Amino acid sequence: MRGLHLTTGLTSIRFGINDHSAGRAKKLNKSPINKVEIRKLIPHSGLMCLLDLVTEWDDRSIVCISNTHRDPANPLRRNGRLSALHAFEYGAQAVAVHGGLRARSAGVTAPPGYLAALRDARLHVVRLDDIAAPLQICAYRLFSDSANAVYECRALADDVLLADARTTIMLRM
Numbered sequence: 001m002r003g004l005h006l007t008t009g010l011t012s013i014r015f016g017i018n019d020h021s022a023g024r025a026k027k028l029n030k031s032p033i034n035k036v037e038i039r040k041l042i043p044h045s046g047l048m049c050l051l052d053l054v055t056e057w058d059d060r061s062i063v064c065i066s067n068t069h070r071d072p073a074n075p076l077r078r079n080g081r082l083s084a085l086h087a088f089e090y091g092a093q094a095v096a097v098h099g100g101l102r103a104r105s106a107g108v109t110a111p112p113g114y115l116a117a118l119r120d121a122r123l124h125v126v127r128l129d130d131i132a133a134p135l136q137i138c139a140y141r142l143f144s145d146s147a148n149a150v151y152e153c154r155a156l157a158d159d160v161l162l163a164d165a166r167t168t169i170m171l172r173m
Contacts, residue, residue, distance in 0.1 A: 030056045033101075041100030042093060043112065047075050050090050051137065054097060062098040064137040066090060069128040082129035087163035088118060091153030094139040095169060099149065113149075113169045121165035133157040147171045 033054035039045060053065040068074055069082055069090075076086045092115050103110035128135070136156045143150040147170060154164040 028056055028058045029101075033057075033097075038097055041104070041110070042096040044093060044096075047071075047073055049093070050074075050076075051093050051097060052134075054101070057098060057101055059102065059141075061138065061140045062094055062101070064090075064094045064097065064139075066135045066137060069131060069135055074129075077129065080129075081127055084123045084125045084128055084163055087123070087128060087135075087155035088121060088153070088165055088167070090135060090137045090155055091139060091151075091163075091165065092167060092169075094137040094153060095149070095151045095167060098139055098141065098151075099169070112172045114172055115167060116148075116170040117168035119166040119168070121163070123163050124160075125162050128155075128162070131157045131162070135162070142166070 035049060035052050038051050038054065039049050042049065044050070047068075050068045051064045051066050052068065055063045055065055057063065069086075072080070074082055076082055076089065096110075096113070099110045099113065125131070134157065138154045138156070140152045141149060142152055149169045151167050151169070152164070153167055155162045
């Protein structure tokens with residue numbers, strides 16, 4: 001695979017935990033959450049809801065599956081192709097679903113947020129539409145308070161890393 005390094009932001013600071021299973025919350029939810037439920041948790045509708053399934057999640061992390069990268073009707077395609085840059089949108093949607101699930105488990109609704117920053121973004125492929133395997137989107141919450149959250153996101157297919165980045169989410173005011 002050809003690698004492409006995308007530099008964003010002013011710094012190149014990398015932080016977080018290497019072993020994402022360390023410090024994991026004790027309750028891992030493994031009951032699948034389908035697309036109908038996902039659409040109730042995020043503002044994306046129709047074809048713009050890119051995730052098909054949540055396979056597991058806990059207070060710190062979420063794992064989602066998607067096959068929409070192969071769909072010719074994917075709204076992010078240009079000239080019939082889906083750039084690997086859109087892996088970051090898949091990651092942002094996983095973060096949004098995670099925020100919605102955390103809020104729902106606390107008995108509240110997640111407030112709307114927006115992607116404020118993308119840091120240390122790396123692409124390891126050029127396109128997503130030519131990948132035969134389902135995408136596995138993983139998001140790990142590194143920090144959060146009442147108004148902000150920082151996540152490390154990864155997109156994989158058959159255990160091959162396609163893209164990864166750190167995202168900062170801020171509440172819409």
